[in-house]
Amino acid sequence: MARRKKYKFPKTTIERLSYYFRALEDLSKRGIDTVSSEALGGKLNIKSSQIRKDLSYFGDFGKRGMGYDVKYLLKELKYILGLDREWSVVIVGAGHIGAAMANYDSFRKRGFNIAAIFDNDEKKIGKEINGSPILPYDNIDDFVKQNKIEMAIIAVPAAAAQAVADKLVESGVTAILNFAPVAVQLDENVRCLSVDLTTKLEALAYYMSYSQDKLWKIYS
């Protein structure tokens, strides 16, 4: 019934909370106001015990014999995930990925506001994408400081990513979503998550070539 609780929990729990949140939104939209961990798990291919355990790290949100009140759990998850406020984000790189992110309306819907996009390309500067202005990369430091930007999305080529990340952190950014296919080295008080598009396809290629439960036994 209340928030509180445990000291440590798996890193994957946060990601799952995000899935729960989305599934609950869907249920809410369809007028369903109570759900059991079993039903929620069915929707997401996640074991019910996993869901109960994940939630238990943060509090007791359900009613025994009844399940969870969808609206209430949504409110709690919103709070836990830090989605009960607006976040200002900048995107670095107005290429295809950067543009796609600027156009991705789910971000805005969740409270992630794209304050500006930065690029070096003269032809792009001055234009805007989905309402967000494209500004010169050289102005990024001032902009981040003046607007107290905390989050950034890096969508530049691998070779430039580290320099961009360093500059962002120096300006005050403390969370980075990195699309550049490279491991960015950062101070440990800066949070950085990477989305690696190639890696995912490569993993698929692997799975198609072999199967994990089969013996790996090709000799050279």
Add this chain to the structure above:
Amino acid sequence: MARRKKYKFPKTTIERLSYYFRALEDLSKRGIDTVSSEALGGKLNIKSSQIRKDLSYFGDFGKRGMGYDVKYLLKELKYILGLDREWSVVIVGAGHIGAAMANYDSFRKRGFNIAAIFDNDEKKIGKEINGSPILPYDNIDDFVKQNKIEMAIIAVPAAAAQAVADKLVESGVTAILNFAPVAVQLDENVRCLSVDLTTKLEALAYYMSYSQDKLWKIYS
């Protein structure tokens, strides 16, 4: 010195092999032809023992006292990951994400060839993106069958994703990279990986609000 080996290994290993591959490519490009697990780990923020263990699932690729021959290990990883051939891929959805994927040249460089993009929008059909034609969604079944497409990228709204996935699988696709923010339910012999953009940002929002090593102790 040879490929062979173990029966089971962590799911995360494949993803890391992909990272190793990319880092090795970079080393190779810079004319470095030998690397130790320690040095490679430093580049990637991965412990050297982790690297040795990952590689050991597939064979003995290094020389004691010496490290790994960059070119040789690249060749082996390429084989293991299934990147020693071309893959034909279709993209479903010519929106911002679909277009960004079609324009993402790293895919092509790795042997993932975007055979076609499918969409319902009359205005888009007939055009092409980065050399790949945009075709009517209704033709997808024939196209997949005729061209023996095995992999697909789903870049459609959440509401349409399940139907698209079903159609793809029915046509013969056995691996799917899903960008739609929804858990797609599939037969277990179909491989599906999801890239969840919102979830990543939400995880960042969480980490910025709290820190995992701090006690979670806010009462309602």
Add this chain to the structure above:
DNA sequence: CGGCGTATGTTAAAATTTTCACATGGGTGA
């Protein structure tokens, strides 16, 4: 050609994460 420094491959231990199993408590209906 033998000893030495080095970095692998591996085995065993530690840490993390998931799953199981069930006691617990809320709600409902008689």
Add this chain to the structure above:
DNA sequence: TCACCCATGTGAAAATTTTAACATACGCCG
């Protein structure tokens, strides 16, 4: 109010994954 049903929350077990530690083997140098 009481008995019964149901699904939660949790503590303990199982499974998975990472880290540590070290014996082993390779190549170099004198």
